[in-house]
Amino acid sequence: MGGLNALVSAGLCLFPAVVLSAAAAQDPAPVLAHATTPEGRAILLRLQFRKGLGVEGKMLPRAFLSKGVDPGGWVPFESLSPEGKRWALAALFPEDLWRQDEVRHRVRYPEVESVWTMAALFTGHGQNYDRLMAENPDLPEKLRVGDLWRIPRTLLSLDLGGAGRGPDRSQPEDELDDEARVSAYRGLLSFGEDPLGKYAAYRMRKGEALYSSVVIRYTDRVDPKGVNELADAIARRSGIEDVRGIQPGQLIKIPLKFLADPFQSEGSSGLAEEREVRAEVRRTVRVEAGPKLKGVRIVLDAGHGGVDSGARANGIWESDFVYDIAMRVRRLLEQETEAQVSSTIRYPGLGFKSREAIVTPSGSAEILTTPPFAVDGESPSAISVHLRWVLANDLFASFRKAKGEAQKTLFLSFHADSLHPSARGSMIYVPSAALVPSTFALGGAKTGHVSEARRSAWVAFTGREKLQGEARSRQFAETLLRALQKERIAVHANRPIRNVIFRNGGKWVPAVIRYSTGATKALIEVSNLTNEDDAASLREPGFRERYAVAVVNAVRAYYRK
Ligand SMILES: [Zn+2]
Structure with missing residues (x-):
């Protein structure tokens, strides 16, 4: 049962095919x-x-x-x-x-x-x-x-001596919170029909480009290939010969089938689901834990590791860099709060330490199950992806059993992606209530010897729990965005909070948050490695520390009424 799901979810940050050719060995002198x-x-x-x-x-x-x-x-x-x-x-x-x-x-x-x-x-x-x-x-x-x-x-x-225009794709919507921003984006669309079918019409504004301000904003595509292909298709549909010659005021026709849920037409199920979740976000009352985060149970996950170094571009790779940020978050939470913190993964040579310089990919990593599960060549990484949520859920179950408050459980997974290079900064994935299954059990004999798998390799969610899961996670994502901006860390210019991954025609929620029983869960794509500015930031230990500070500030701000 885990087979296909596992493969799909493991592919989350694997957009490297497009950019892998830029490996350091081939760099020109x-x-x-x-x-x-x-x-x-x-x-x-x-x-x-x-x-x-x-x-x-x-x-x-x-x-x-x-x-x-x-x-x-x-x-x-x-x-x-x-x-x-x-x-x-x-x-x-x-x-x-x-x-x-x-x-x-x-x-x-x-x-x-x-x-x-x-x-x-x-x-x-x-x-x-x-x-x-x-x-x-x-x-x-x-x-x-x-x-x-x-x-x-x-x-x-x-x-x-020039005007010094920054990459100001900044538009009035950038200042709004996620719900207001998405509805403002929606307000910029009008719906129409021509002999080729129904479409949403958008007029380009100053400083906007088709792939960022139309494709990345209005559809769920963010990977380089998907964005470029759709930008070409939308340009053709709009009668545009050369996407580089697009001027402000140009009318763009986006076929309805490409629109992300929040932009679907009235009466569609996608839009209805979106509105239900937004209503739930407004209804959901924050949980108070005080600045010391007393009684909060946090599980930190750093994506990839071991044989799987994750996405790769601009001379850096995902695994070690996001592990470093997770370790910095761990240290700050341990030093400054009373929250109970665990990790899903450890690099044996390094332990839970952070590093200033990261030189080569660490070859070994283990999921901290009982016994530990090595992420090595013998073990398909798909299993290790599942063992992360199995382990986290098992820790949450013990916490609840020991009279911990279920609503004070938080699961954070750290990743970095390689998206279209125009996208810069952090993006946060939350689990779409519509795509979380009612039940799921992890099959496969390979996890049989892991104690946590015997206890916690299955999940069941009621409709209410799914909705609450997305709502709380959205509240957290919103809080995190504000904390990142306060530290002057870049976040995506268009819809930095997303609830699905769309790629190669498929749509899914990453397994680690799809099956998480944490009340609040988020998968944080800290940087877009394909973007040279992002890659340069991630290489800096000072940036990774500021990132960790922002995450911890967000956790503190989140557990306040
Ligand atoms: Zn990843």
């Missing part, structure tokens, strides 16, 4: 260029694939460095002063033309340059790459030596 400062000192510049531009620091004039930057080693481009940035770009790209209204950038090093790098260097944000492509509709995304890219002054960073 960095380009080194000699330059001379205005004072005549020789300095080396280094342009690295995906890592951007660095400048040799030791001979660099003070005026070329931002305040407080240590001039040792390679100074990243971002740490240069405006003057330093202009000098470095002119030194590396002497053929560029700096005009009053635009920069004309001539591609010199196509093996290490990319549209993303160009956007990062000239506009200050790699995420402006789609704008840059829209400004240069005749040039291919794959750079060629000599191609002349136009970077209008309006896109140049402030430091380079």
